[in-house]
Structures are given as C-alpha cells and as structure tokens.
Amino acid sequence: MHVLITGAAGMLGRKLSAAIARGGLPATRLTLADQLDPPAPAGIPVRKIVVPLTDRQAPQLLLADRPAVIFHLAAVVSAEAEAEFEKGYAVNLDATRALLDAIRRMSGYAPRLVFASSLAVFGPPFPDLVPDEFAPNPASSYGIQKLMAEALVNDHSRRGHLDGISLRLPTLCIRPGAANRAASGFFSAILREPLAGHPANLPVAESFRHYFASPRSAVDALLRAARLDTAALGQNRALVLPGLSATVHDLLEALRDRQGARALALISRNPDPAITAIVESWPGAYAATRARALGFTAETRASQLIDAYLEEDAPFLRR
C-alpha cells in the first residue's frame, strides 16, 4: 500500500509518518509532501516531494504513483488565514480543490482520502455539549475554508471520485516544540514548559473548560480513518473526533500529580483579555457520538495528555 501525506513536515505529519513506518498501516511505501523538507522515518521506503501545495504542478507530482491512501494535512493555520485572506483561501481551499480535481480526472482511481479538518467549522453561540448535528457556522476564515473543503470531500465522495473522510480535530495538547503564538497555545505551554522546568503564563481563568486530544490520539484517529468502512458514514463524511473535556484546573491538577507543586509554581497568572475573549467563544465539550460509535477514542483524563507527551516527545523528562 502506497501512502501519501501532505503537510508531512508539520507536527502531525511527522508523527503520522513515524507511526506508519512503525506499522500503523500496512504501507509498503510513503510519499511525503511539504513545502519544507519533511523528515523521513526509518523502516519504510520514502519519497519526498518538496513543493508548495499551491504550485500548479503539485497535484500531478503528488498523485503520479496513485497512492491508495492520502492524508491531506497541509494547511495555513487559523491565525495566519485570518491575517492573510488570499493565502488562506489559496492553500486551505484552492490547493485542496486542485488535489481533489486531479484525483477526479484520473480514471479508475478512487483513493481513500483522510482530510484534517477542524472544530473551527463551528461557531458561537454554543450549547454546553455540542452534538454532532450542530450546524457549522465558522467564526473565522480558517473555519470557513475547512468547511468548504469538507463540502468538496463530501461531493467527490458521493460521486465516487474518491473515498473521503474529514476529521474535525480537537485542540491538540500537549504540542511539542517551542511555544507558538496561537490563541490556544497556552494550553500546551502551561504543561509543557513546567514539565521541562521552565516558566509559563496562564492568560485565562482556571475554570475555563475546553476540548483536547493528544497528538498521539490524533494520529490514531488518522490511521483509523484510513482503514474505516466508509459505508457507515453515509453521506456526511465529516466526523467530530472524541476529545477530553477538561478545565484548566484539571490540567494543572494533573501537572501537580505528575510533577509536584514545584511545577505549578512555575506558572504565572497574567490574564489576557484578548486571549480570554477568543477562547471564551470556544465550546467546552462535543458529544462526538458518531465517531465514538465507530471506535474513535481520545484521552479520558488530563494526566493522559501529559503521559502521551512524556512518552512520545520528552522521554528524557520521565521520572
């Protein structure tokens, strides 16, 4: 089985290619595509294609060997898509559409396509627990672009051009690497930085509730989606993924359990009204009924988010 990953140099793409190389899928070869040089995992033949997905030739380069499974992860992230209107649409919508159209034009070819969508397709006002049937109403250009791409995946799947699934991913926590400036970045930072003995700032109230999954759960979900019997999905190929509904307080308690009070002392509390305003427009919990029934899972305790990080990304920090 030949597997293609777009956005392969990103955090999720790197974890996914490593998981496939470890046997997460019965893959015989990997094609890794990104505008940056993606790291190649050991243990599987890898071809790299370093090209921006917006390049006119990108679809034919990526599809030349007819990959049986395509993970489409490449994206402009939400803050950037909001700041750069045309770039967001060019990557998140047009490049996705060009890829789907190129697949459509290839006769006798209908690959499994797993699209990394986002819970940003939803917008306020939210109920406390957002059901699968809640109507999307994005509050950002990023969410609009993801919703439009989901619609394309649905249409191409219905018409038999491909066999698609869109996964609406929870906020990934703990993200490895340096702190970024995304509004949601602090969720990872308040755990990751103290774990390494570094300070971090908490810009919102401890009572704030949000919806998380570890990067490892996200990779598991991508792999499951690649193998899923899509007949069970019906016409709506977009799935809200299970996640952990937890408060900031829950996260901090888990940190204390794992690392002691000294870790907590590294966290300063400087409320940021701008960040608070953004994250307060996000819901605290999704039902994810359909995905759970299909066997998708996520963490059920905040401590598991920490454990997944220590096991996958920072084994040297394990006590």
Place this chain on the structure above:
Amino acid sequence: MHVLITGAAGMLGRKLSAAIARGGLPATRLTLADQLDPPAPAGIPVRKIVVPLTDRQAPQLLLADRPAVIFHLAAVVSAEAEAEFEKGYAVNLDATRALLDAIRRMSGYAPRLVFASSLAVFGPPFPDLVPDEFAPNPASSYGIQKLMAEALVNDHSRRGHLDGISLRLPTLCIRPGAANRAASGFFSAILREPLAGHPANLPVAESFRHYFASPRSAVDALLRAARLDTAALGQNRALVLPGLSATVHDLLEALRDRQGARALALISRNPDPAITAIVESWPGAYAATRARALGFTAETRASQLIDAYLEEDAPFLRR
C-alpha cells in the same frame, strides 16, 4: 439607489426587476446582467450587461458603477449542476467567488448583497419539521455549491467586505412558462396546465408533502432582504425562508376550488419511481423561525399559490 441583478433574464430575475421598477425598492437605476438579453421593465433607467458571469471581465463590468444593492441570482440549476460537474462549480461557486472578491478589492465599498441560495443545502435524513439549526448536508453538487457560496458570503460579511444575506428559497410554485424537466417541475405543472385547459401528469402519490412559495413571495423576500437590518442576523447570514407545507392533495383541492372538477379531470396519474425517489428525499416542512421573526412571509393556503399565478402570470385565465 443603484441596483444590480445577476441572472436578470431568469424567471425570478424578470419578476424582481419588474417589482423594483414598480417601486419595490427606492431604486433610481437598474443594472441587469445575464448571459441572455434580459427584458427591461418600464419606468426606471436600465443598463443591460449581456455577459456570462464566468467571463473573466464580468465582475468589473458589473461593479463599475458601484451598485448599492446586488441581487445575485445567476446560477446553473440543480439537474444541470449534477450532470455537468465542472460547469456547476464554475458558475455557482467560482463566478460567485469572483464577484465577492472583486467587491472586496474595491476600497470604500461594501454593498448589500442578497444571494439566492436553496434548501438543497440540506440533505436526508430529515425530521418532519426541519429547524433552522439543522446542519446542512447537501445531497447534490448544486447543494454543495450553494452551501460553499453561503460560506463565502458569511466570511466576506464578517470581515466587512460586503453586507450579505443568503436566502434559502422553497420550491417555487406555480412557475410560469412551459413545463420543464426538473424533478420538482410537476408541482407547478399539475396546477398551471389544468388552469389553461391542458393535461398534466402527477408522478407521485397525493399524500406527498412538500414546501412551497409563490414566485411573488420569493420576490417579496428578496426585496425585504435588501432592506433588512442585518445586525439582527448575527454571524449566520443564511436564512431558511418561510413556505407553505402542503400535500399534493392540498394542491389539487385548491385547484378544484378555483376551477372545478373539470380541471382535476385533466390530471393523469402515472407514478414515476425515479421522480418519486428524488422527491421523497425532500422534507415536507421547515420551521423558518428566524426568517418569520424578521418579517418574512409566504402563502399559508394552497389556493394562494394559484391566486398569485393568476394575478401575476395569467390574468387572462381569471374567472
């Protein structure tokens, strides 16, 4: 006030331009755009632009005089969009997007834009009464394209590029003119043809329930949308319009009331499994709560659909 109508040569476009010329909006001039020569109503200065909306120059031609209100009605209809994949996307998505992008690039310009969307954004399975919050899940490429265009209207409105409203129109009945081959065409034909003394065929059971509005109600809704205070819409600029939920039996009873048993005798009953299968996937009623609260209305009795047709389209048939 300068008003632009795209798709001005279509049934709805012609009725809308006539209604504006009669004073339905405080318009001082009309620009009528279509790929076919649109008829110009009397009583108002009219400029015609005969160009396919997919023409690269179309947006700048249409927007040159900065119309304050834009009615965007031009579309490839549902059966054609299903049969011709690329044409449907080119007109219903790309031409709409090009128009919105051209507006975005004009500084100091944010017109009211009223977009004719469709209840085809929804797909089965349906509850008996579809609430406004029901999540769109189109069962056709046409529905996908309308949903994507609605998303663009929402994003451009949120960002202040324009002030948009999308109206999800019920099945229009009675459509004037010759019988067409749309799956929904028989709803109009079984009334329109007997009214003129011509035979018509009923391809579904009399118990079948559907959701209707007269073309006159649709025009009234477009005019109302042009004047609406959009602050009341919040972030979701798409409105399900009120309609009449009626069975085929209700329509036929209204025909008997207006024209007597002789009109009913002109209707043959040859069930068509293909048409039955299509229309059975459509719901019988929408709540349209938001639009009703904003003052949008439609017919409440089947006889009113007939009356609207006789008054607007076939006064010579009135008894």
